[in-house]
Amino acid sequence: MLDSNTELLSVEECNAVDAALLTSHGKFNARVAIYALRSLKQISSETGTPIAHLQPATIAKWVEADPSLQDAGDDHFRSFWTKLVLSAMKLLSEAAANAGGTVEDLSVAQVIQWFEQAAKKEI
Template identity: 55%
Template structure:
């Protein structure tokens, strides 16, 4: 996987935009997609599985990510680091539901999972 200068690729954005999700859910899906891509790169660079990563490794990666450098201050990077770290929870849930390691999850699975969660939330309202 090549490092990207973009938060999400145009193709990833288009897939999220097609999803039947609220704006908030689309934001969460976008963060999860970015997090998944970044976590795969961090894990590979450290020679470990994603579940073995430490929050400090994730935060350091976000602070160095070129797609988040332009016009972004330290507070935003810290906030965004916490979003990426928090994305581990839904990514673990996705992996468990699919019966695969997090590394095996793809874009379609992330979007499908968020759509399923949205349907569950509608049923609970």
């Protein structure tokens, strides 16, 4: 189970990514996207704003306050992590479009599947 106060990904999510047919780089990107998905869903829920309409400043404020990142580094790291979440948001939008839904509707399995499909196109 995920303790949202201390873990970026649950054990189950990590295992699902590890089982994916992805390179190490692809697995890293998938992990970031899964963290971003959960974070964006929570921000959306807390603010009542659809994910597609979330502003970068709102996301940055939430990332800065995320308990799972409090021991992860300084403000520069949290700024870097915010940029990763914003970049992942673009990929999640592509994954949602591919799945025929919205980012809010995406599951972890669909995110991983999208990364696997994208990796196959690169071959």
